[in-house]
Amino acid sequence: MSTTYFALSYVLLAFAAVATWVYSRLRPLRIAPFGQLLRHMMISRVNRIAVFAIWWWVGWHFFGQPFPN
Amino acid sequence: MRKNSRNSTLWIITFFIGTIFQFWRGSQIDTLVFAVITSLLLVASQEILELPNLRATNLATSLGILFVCTLVFTFVGIHSVLSAIFYLALISVVLMNMWRSDSISEVESTPALRRSSMIWFTIGVVTCLAELGNYFAADATHNDKVYPTITVLIDPLVAHNGGKIIFVLLWAIIGVGLFRVSVKK
Known part of the structure; x- marks a missing residue:
């Protein structure tokens, strides 16, 4: 419960x-719809790197990391 | 303070806190990953390093191959050294492409965009706080069933092939979607 x-x-x-x-x-x-916000955000280099880092880390965390703890 | 530098500072602080958290929980690899991302964001915000743009055809080919290999090795050897190598190669090529300069230095924001940004930012922060709260509570009580983190909830779903396929496909679709909205028009 x-x-x-x-x-x-x-x-x-x-x-x-x-x-x-x-x-x-x-x-x-x-x-503003999420897609529009994302397009606006992705104009900035720092935002692009941060957003892709988060996306990549999710895959890395659940599947890629060789010695998970 | 300009909006861009305020955004940069927020991201850098966020990933720096992530680095400290990973160090505190004893995950050496994730500490390194978060420290590298924080450093990259710091360098990117200072605009002191420019990389040559990859040609579109080379980029599409290399990204396509890397993406397929990453997905294949996710299924063949989850948490293996080989799958880790493909994940690292994939993010390297993606970040090289995303490193280009800001296409427009200052873009006018609308009230609708500002409201949307504030709502999604709040949802993101509250999610992180819920995750942290559950993590610390689980650590203190030694009970991650009562205080589950997102990982604890998702791990059983991806433990079998059906869940793994759905999760990896969702992850891949989101990645392609992000790439599509990020490419220079």
Whole structure:
């Protein structure tokens, strides 16, 4: 039961992300859609490197790292 | 302070905290990975190093080969030295391509973009705090079932081939999507 309770924080965050994504698609003048925000962010070199580093690290962490701990 | 330098500082601080966290939890390889990324961000923000642009055809070929090899070796030998080599080669080529100068020095932001940025930033920060909170609570109580980190929740899903295929495909699709929005128009 406790596991469900604490894991729920991630479910709520996922719900917030999906709700934001849907709302921004319906009201793009109020909240810019995620794709538009990403295109805007990727103009900057530092943002590009940071975003790709995060993406890559997820794959590395779950599959690539040779000696996981 | 210019918006770009504020963004750079935020990213550098974020990855620096990540480096300290990885060091604290005793993961030497991840400490090194985060330290390298932090250093790269520091160098990138200072604009003191420029790399030659790869030709589009060479880039597409090398990235395509590396991407397929990385995916193949993820299935053949998960957490093997060989798969690690392909992951490292892949990120090296990607970062070399992403190193180009900012295409426009200062782009006008709209209120909608600022709101979107603030919401996604908040979701990201709260996710990190939830992850950290659960990690420290699990460490203190020796119970990661009650306080699961994201890794603890995802590991059982990717332990079997079905979950692994779905997760790797999602990861690959997101990577291709990011690459598409990042290429210079």
